[in-house]
Amino acid sequence: MGAEHREKPHWAERAVKWVARSWYQFGSALGAILLAIASAPDLLLKNASQSDDSFFGDKTPLGHWGWEQIVFLVGAALVIASLIGQLRVRPTYSQLLEERDDAISLAEQRATIMESILGGVVDQLCVASGLNGFNYRASLYCHGDASFILLVRTSRNPELRKIGRVRYPENQGVIGKAWTDGQAAFLGLLADRAAWEQQMVDQGIEPETASSLQMQSRSIVGVRIDDTSKSPPEPFGVIVLESTAPRGVTGTTLDKLAKSPVWHVLVTLMLDAREHFPAIVRSLVVGIPDHGRHTPSERVSVGGTPRRS
Numbered sequence: 483m484g485a486e487h488r489e490k491p492h493w494a495e496r497a498v499k500w501v502a503r504s505w506y507q508f509g510s511a512l513g514a515i516l517l518a519i520a521s522a523p524d525l526l527l528k529n530a531s532q533s534d535d536s537f538f539g540d541k542t543p544l545g546h547w548g549w550e551q552i553v554f555l556v557g558a559a560l561v562i563a564s565l566i567g568q569l570r571v572r573p574t575y576s577q578l579l580e581e582r583d584d585a586i587s588l589a590e591q592r593a594t595i596m597e598s599i600l601g602g603v604v605d606q607l608c609v610a611s612g613l614n615g616f617n618y619r620a621s622l623y624c625h626g627d628a629s630f631i632l633l634v635r636t637s638r639n640p641e642l643r644k645i646g647r648v649r650y651p652e653n654q655g656v657i658g659k660a661w662t663d664g665q666a667a668f669l670g671l672l673a674d675r676a677a678w679e680q681q682m683v684d685q686g687i688e689p690e691t692a693s694s695l696q697m698q699s700r701s702i703v704g705v706r707i708d709d710t711s712k713s714p715p716e717p718f719g720v721i722v723l724e725s726t727a728p729r730g731v732t733g734t735t736l737d738k739l740a741k742s743p744v745w746h747v748l749v750t751l752m753l754d755a756r757e758h759f760p761a762i763v764r765s766l767v768v769g770i771p772d773h774g775r776h777t778p779s780e781r782v783s784v785g786g787t788p789r790r791s
Contacts (some may be wrong), residue, residue, distance in 0.1 A: 512560055593761030600634045600755065603748050608636070608723070610742040611735050618725040619643065619697070624752070624759050625661070625718055628652050633719075633762050642697055648763060654686040660704030660720050665736055667703045670728045699724040703731045705739055707749055719752055 604620050613620070619637035623630040632648040650657055659666035668685070672678045675698065682692035707719035721739075723731045739745055755762075 512557075514557070514561060589758075589761050590764075593758040593764075596755045596758045597634060597762045600748075600751060601636050603744060603751055604634055604636050604721070607721075607739065607742060607744045607748060610744050611723070611731075611738040613723065613725075613731070613735070614638075615730075617642075617727050618723060618730055621722045621724075622748075622752075623650070623657065623720045623722070624756075625652065625720070630657055630661075630720060631759070631763055633759060644696065646694075646696065654688075655682070656685070656702045656704045657720050657722055658686065660706050660722070661717065663706075665703070665705045667701075667731075667733055667736065669701045669732060671700045671702075673700070673728075697724060697726070699726060700728045701725045701731045703733075703736055705736060707752060709753060710749075711753075718756075721748075 600622060604622055608614075608618070608620050616637075616639040619635060619639070619642040621632060622634040623632055625631070629652050630650040632645065632650075635643055635645055637643045652658055652661055656666045656668050668681075671681055678698055679689070679692040679695075682695070683689050702722065702724045704720055704722040706717050707721060708715040708717050723735060723739075725731045
């Protein structure tokens with residue numbers, strides 16, 4: 483039978499488990515009560531030890547020890563035992579640090595696995611879109627804090643795979659237009675570097691950023707990624723395909739993206755991987771050779787088009 487049909491633990495079993503976890507708290511409270519009783523001079527307990535009608539008469543199990551003294555010793559023993567129990571159960575600072583480091587390490591391992599899976603799916607999507615050469619690259623971004631943050635970059639060309647910045651403003655270039663309109667295409671961009679940089683500036687990119695871009699893309703397309711399980715659909719990412727050829731990527735590329743079954747796999751995987759995005763981004767920043775030159779805020783935020791060192 484499934485896990486949902488498993489019989490719930492008996493109340494007595496649950497009680498035993500609770501006592502095992504919390505005995506020192508209960509013992510500490512009981513000990514404090516006993517100490518209070520033993521310390522009160524006018525309580526019935528003291529009178530009972532002097533009464534002929536008490537169960538032991540004027541005797542106690544410890545002979546000359548009075549009842550208030552016995553109760554005091556039992557209470558003190560319970561308090562001391564509870565304190566020792568708390569010290570044994572409560573983790574030390576070094577243990578907490580070790581647990582934190584283990585948790586971070588596990589999160590990083592999961593993020594690395596998820597990043598590899600996302601990269602593999604993006605590779606398959608490129609193949610399905612007819613991109614098999616060495617003059618293109620694909621970049622996958624999530625959206626946050628009014629910008630786009632790079633998650634995955636893939637290309638058969640190692641030079642085009644290099645990462646500079648990892649954060650892009652949401653209102654610049656093809657990525658900004660794709661975010662607003664659902665998709666965008668810049669085709670037939672100029673071969674002359676100065677003229678090409680001016681075209682980038684015309685698309686809202688800062689002149690300094692345009693001059694620092696490593697890849698001179700001659701054709702760029704972008705598609706917004708929406709969470710269609712919500713009504714209305716909620717956008718949360720963008721994929722950008724670039725080529726150094728004037729028509730290396732085109733409107734046909736966009737059509738193939740939309741029709742590919744791999745597209746739906748990518749969207750589903752992106753939704754499932756959201757919790758790993760921060761760790762993926764951190765790993766990308768650490769991997770950037772000149773990441774030490776970035777400002778602290780830029781290193782933490784991350785995402786965007788590469789720039790030259």
